Amino acid sequence: MTKTPYVLIVEDDEWLAEQHARTLGEAGIRTESVPHALAAIDSVDTNTPDALVLDLLLAGPNAFTLLHELRSHADLAAIPVILCTANAEGIVDEDIQAYGVKQVLDKATMLPHDLVAAVKKVLP
Amino acid sequence: MDRGRFGSQQDGFPAMAGDLSFLVTAAHELKAPLALIRQLALSLETAENLPAGERERMLRQVTLTSERALRLTTDLARSSRLEDGLFELEPLNPRQICEDVAHELSPLYKAKNREIRISARYRPLLVVANRDLLRRIILNFGDNALHYASDASPVELRVQTLDGGSRIRMGVRDFGPAITADVWQRLESHLGKATQPLHARPQSSGLGLYVAGQFATAMQGTIGATRHRDGATFYVDLTASTQMRLL
Numbered sequence: 001m002t003k004t005p006y007v008l009i010v011e012d013d014e015w016l017a018e019q020h021a022r023t024l025g026e027a028g029i030r031t032e033s034v035p036h037a038l039a040a041i042d043s044v045d046t047n048t049p050d051a052l053v054l055d056l057l058l059a060g061p062n063a064f065t066l067l068h069e070l071r072s073h074a075d076l077a078a079i080p081v082i083l084c085t086a087n088a089e090g091i092v093d094e095d096i097q098a099y100g101v102k103q104v105l106d107k108a109t110m111l112p113h114d115l116v117a118a119v120k121k122v123l124p
Numbered sequence: 125m126d127r128g129r130f131g132s133q134q135d136g137f138p139a140m141a142g143d144l145s146f147l148v149t150a151a152h153e154l155k156a157p158l159a160l161i162r163q164l165a166l167s168l169e170t171a172e173n174l175p176a177g178e179r180e181r182m183l184r185q186v187t188l189t190s191e192r193a194l195r196l197t198t199d200l201a202r203s204s205r206l207e208d209g210l211f212e213l214e215p216l217n218p219r220q221i222c223e224d225v226a227h228e229l230s231p232l233y234k235a236k237n238r239e240i241r242i243s244a245r246y247r248p249l250l251v252v253a254n255r256d257l258l259r260r261i262i263l264n265f266g267d268n269a270l271h272y273a274s275d276a277s278p279v280e281l282r283v284q285t286l287d288g289g290s291r292i293r294m295g296v297r298d299f300g301p302a303i304t305a306d307v308w309q310r311l312e313s314h315l316g317k318a319t320q321p322l323h324a325r326p327q328s329s330g331l332g333l334y335v336a337g338q339f340a341t342a343m344q345g346t347i348g349a350t351r352h353r354d355g356a357t358f359y360v361d362l363t364a365s366t367q368m369r370l371l
Contacts, residue, residue, distance in 0.1 A: 012271070013160060015236075016163065019160070019163050019164060019167065059272065086152060108155055111166060112166055112167055
């Protein structure tokens with residue numbers, strides 16, 4: 001039996017998180033949404049996701065704090081990350097590649113199926 | 125601990141208008157709700173077999189998110205006209221202002237499963253202010269608090285008398301995770317004087333607080349914030365009316 005892929009959404013706008021979850025859910029992808037990096041670390045501890053959809057600007061510790069944390073654990077460092085941000089134009093590829101970021105999606109221009117395509121591309 | 129008030133002399137909006145970082149911040153703050161509206165609209169366009177309740181919920185989110193974005197654009201437009209001085213100061217009942225704001229924000233709070241309530245005497249001292257500007261300040265604080273309040277705790281609109289009755293403090297108290305010390309330090313040093321760095325408070329990049337500061341200054345008031353172990357209070361201090369004492 002094929003395992004249902006599981007994606008953790010880290011997004012502090014709860015309605016956008018809900019939207020991401022709806023879009024991925026329609027594609028048969030199971031999700032959990034958390035609003036900040038600390039909750040994400042707790043969640044990853046108990047249930048390792050197949051991929052992470054991560055907003056860049058979060059309340060409290062930002063996305064890079066979470067990425068640092070993930071990279072510091074051998075078993076979590078391989079989790080593929082898709083950055084989903086309203087500030088995509090300010091991101092330098094070289095700065096994020098070391099963090100396991102596979103793709104950057106611009107919230108302002110992305111289409112719902114872009115998120116599905118990006119996630120499916122990185123799923124094991 | 126009350127961290128005290130913040131300076132009332134703030135940079136004028138015209139000076140900031142030429143500031144690229146201000147424009148970037150304003151654009152960012154508007155981009156987030158617009159991006160959400162677009163995502164919801166795209167999904168509604170293409171969704172097949174969407175349950176009626178789900179469709180209704182998404183449409184409601186579009187409405188409330190667009191209203192939030194419009195509040196910001198209205199504030200920006202209002203802020204740019206402050207120098208015209210075309211606003212009147214009058215004695216106002218601060219509780220009534222709180223009730224108006226709670227009424228306006230309650231659909232948004234309800235949609236996010238949050239509660240907003242008022243903690244003030246029914247007949248507090250009157251405050252000297254412009255009704256529209258004061259309402260917009262409290263709306264800004266209320267909107268800001270929505271993103272930081274925990275699910276279980278209501279946001280409170282509070283009215284206090286200060287300095288033996290010569291000043292009125294109207295505050296919005298949220299109960300949620302404490303603001304981290306570094307974010308607080310940045311916030312405290314810039315509150316109302318300039319927009320925050322984008323990473324300081326993501327959902328509210330500081331533009332709303334900056335505009336609130338401009339509105340307070342126009343009414344000879346100041347804005348400030350108090351950090352609590354379990355959240356924060358953002359407030360505006362204004363002159364109390366002497367009207368009652370003269371009667």
